[in-house]
Amino acid sequence: xxxxxxQPGDTIGILGSGQLGRMIAMAAARLGLKTHIYxxxxxxxxxxCATFTLAAYExxxxxxxxxxxxxxxxxxxxxxxxxxxGFLAARRPVRPGARALAITQDRWDExxxxxxxxxxTAPFARVDNVASLEAALETLGRPAVLKTRxxxxxxxxQAIIRAGDDAASAFRSLGEQPCVxxxxxxxxxxxxxxxxxxxxxxxxxFDVCENEHEHHILSRTIVPAQVSETTAAAAIETTxxxxxxxxxxxxxxxxxxxxxxxxxDRIVINEIAPRVHNSGHWTIDGAxxxxxxxxxxxxxxxxxxxxxxxxxxxxxxxxxxxxxxxPELLREPGVALHLYGKHEARAGRKMGHWTRVLPxx
Numbered sequence: 001x002x003x004x005x006x007q008p009g010d011t012i013g014i015l016g017s018g019q020l021g022r023m024i025a026m027a028a029a030r031l032g033l034k035t036h037i038y039x040x041x042x043x044x045x046x047x048x049c050a051t052f053t054l055a056a057y058e059x060x061x062x063x064x065x066x067x068x069x070x071x072x073x074x075x076x077x078x079x080x081x082x083x084x085x086g087f088l089a090a091r092r093p094v095r096p097g098a099r100a101l102a103i104t105q106d107r108w109d110e111x112x113x114x115x116x117x118x119x120x121t122a123p124f125a126r127v128d129n130v131a132s133l134e135a136a137l138e139t140l141g142r143p144a145v146l147k148t149r150x151x152x153x154x155x156x157x158q159a160i161i162r163a164g165d166d167a168a169s170a171f172r173s174l175g176e177q178p179c180v181x182x183x184x185x186x187x188x189x190x191x192x193x194x195x196x197x198x199x200x201x202x203x204x205x206f207d208v209c210e211n212e213h214e215h216h217i218l219s220r221t222i223v224p225a226q227v228s229e230t231t232a233a234a235a236i237e238t239t240x241x242x243x244x245x246x247x248x249x250x251x252x253x254x255x256x257x258x259x260x261x262x263x264x265d266r267i268v269i270n271e272i273a274p275r276v277h278n279s280g281h282w283t284i285d286g287a288x289x290x291x292x293x294x295x296x297x298x299x300x301x302x303x304x305x306x307x308x309x310x311x312x313x314x315x316x317x318x319x320x321x322x323x324x325x326x327p328e329l330l331r332e333p334g335v336a337l338h339l340y341g342k343h344e345a346r347a348g349r350k351m352g353h354w355t356r357v358l359p360x361x
Contacts (some may be wrong), residue, residue, distance in 0.1 A: 017043030
């Protein structure tokens, strides 16, 4: 469904009430736009929006009222129920669209889609039961990573199977759900590209990010990544190719492994996130246009902004009790602190982040 570009004063609908929705809403407000957050659970985005609806994703009466109140619908997480997206798409533009959502919700579909574009991923196999898992391990070898096809993030929904491990136990630990088995990729670095595609097909990407994880959760991002200019250009080009193939509108993030072989390197795609992304939080303080403003511009049919970086960047997540260090971070010159307004600091929960913008060189 197409429509004229939104105007200042119009309202964006956002599914999800977490910190990503919060930061989209804050970016929208700076551009004179309102936001209406829809979520079955209250979250930090509710604190900064013009309107919110607390209702189930299956509540068609509430969804219809939500659709009537907004000019475009977007989302802050990729596990939006397909019937919800379809119901809304019949009434308002949903950006990114239903195809991108469907493909990225399922690891098998996503990897098959990427390979169909000639884009490399880790070797993988479909797993529906213990017998197919055993067969996949024979083909791909050990160690390998077993992942649920759906609803996995921050290390949830996956298990590493090493030599000597019982495959059936690993499958049971994931609830015997449909899975994919990924062959192990020996990589030198984890990188990501955060890019945006507009309604008119224009594309802009921020510089390649280098990411460090702890306990499967992003801990630190540095920009620019320590990769060659050729590799950086290839990573950005691949992201643009994926966005175009999905007829994507909005910010898209592609997570990649950098593999070094025989004195050269190549990229292998890990996964696609059809949304703004943790590794792009540095753009709030470190780029001419933040990823959140860029997403707002794209879904509203506005021109994309410049992704130009202000300097060398360090960004760190505050996980759980790490957020208790906020007074010290506020005292540190050159640190920009962002706290997400969450009331309870649980282990593994993203409570905020900090960013340093350093001189080039």
